[in-house]
Amino acid sequence: xxxxxxxxxxxxxxxxxxxxxxxxxxxxxxxxxxxxxxxxxxxxxxxxxxxxxxxxxxxxxxxxxxxxxxxxxxxxxxxxxxxxxxxxxxxxxxxxxxxxxxxxxxxxxxxxxxxxxxxxxxxxxxxxxxxxxxxxxxxxxxxxxxxxxxxxxxx
Numbered sequence: 001x002x003x004x005x006x007x008x009x010x011x012x013x014x015x016x017x018x019x020x021x022x023x024x025x026x027x028x029x030x031x032x033x034x035x036x037x038x039x040x041x042x043x044x045x046x047x048x049x050x051x052x053x054x055x056x057x058x059x060x061x062x063x064x065x066x067x068x069x070x071x072x073x074x075x076x077x078x079x080x081x082x083x084x085x086x087x088x089x090x091x092x093x094x095x096x097x098x099x100x101x102x103x104x105x106x107x108x109x110x111x112x113x114x115x116x117x118x119x120x121x122x123x124x125x126x127x128x129x130x131x132x133x134x135x136x137x138x139x140x141x142x143x144x145x146x147x148x149x150x151x152x153x154x155x
Contacts (some may be wrong), residue, residue: 053072076106083150087142100146108132108151112143 015072079103086096104110128135
């Protein structure tokens with residue numbers, strides 16, 4: 001019968017524990033060496049550089065998002081919607097020589113230009129539009145249609 005004393009068992013367990021830790025340490029160092037192979041800096045420096053780059057990228061993205069929001073807001077005031085309607089207002093002229101042109105921004109604000117063509121003369125009229133409605137003068141049915149066409153073309 002084999003007689004084991006407590007010291008021998010403890011020494012054996014300590015050796016096994018030390019072997020397991022050594023194995024994991026070797027694997028970790030091998031992995032570290034593979035990550036830094038060919039690099040002139042150590043892993044800590046590389047990771048620090050990566051984190052700095054991520055921070056700079058986030059800051060740049062924030063700036064870009066703010067610029068895009070500013071451009072989108074400003075873009076509402078540019079011409080975005082155009083409606084054209086040709087018609088014949090007088091029976092003594094042939095064809096649809098007259099027209100209504102609506103020019104609106106992103107908030108449906110702009111102008112309506114109306115050209116009435118008769119045999120002897122062509123007249124132009126302009127009306128201001130605010131949010132799809134005339135400001136100063138009543139709109140004719142044709143002008144309302146041109147505004148509606150412009151608004152519907154955008155959507």
